[in-house]
Amino acid sequence: MRNLLIALLALSPLTVLAATPKIVTLEVPTMTCPVCPITVKNALTHVAGVNSVSVDYEGKTATVMYDAEVTQPDALTKATKEAGYPSTIRK
Numbered sequence: 001m002r003n004l005l006i007a008l009l010a011l012s013p014l015t016v017l018a019a020t021p022k023i024v025t026l027e028v029p030t031m032t033c034p035v036c037p038i039t040v041k042n043a044l045t046h047v048a049g050v051n052s053v054s055v056d057y058e059g060k061t062a063t064v065m066y067d068a069e070v071t072q073p074d075a076l077t078k079a080t081k082e083a084g085y086p087s088t089i090r091k
């Protein structure tokens with residue numbers, strides 16, 4: 001999925017010019033049922049500066065494409081925590 005996002009980004013020069021898009025993967029270990037990813041995705045999608053969110057329930061990760069001029073990974077982990085799902089940034 002990460003590669004797919006990068007590929008989509010490469011096909012979209014306007015996005016590249018307009019912002020500073022970055023991709024981060026969050027580990028969200030407490031997603032324990034198939035409904036959890038919906039809540040996590042919702043929380044992340046509502047953070048200003050987030051362009052797209054892809055949640056992998058099996059891998060317990062959320063991959064977020066965001067505008068680095070508007071938000072930072074810390075705001076993303078904060079958002080999932082406030083939704084009840086503490087997360088960490090995958091290095």
Ligand SMILES: [Cu+2]
Pocket residue numbers: 031032033034035036037
């Ligand atoms: Cu659940």
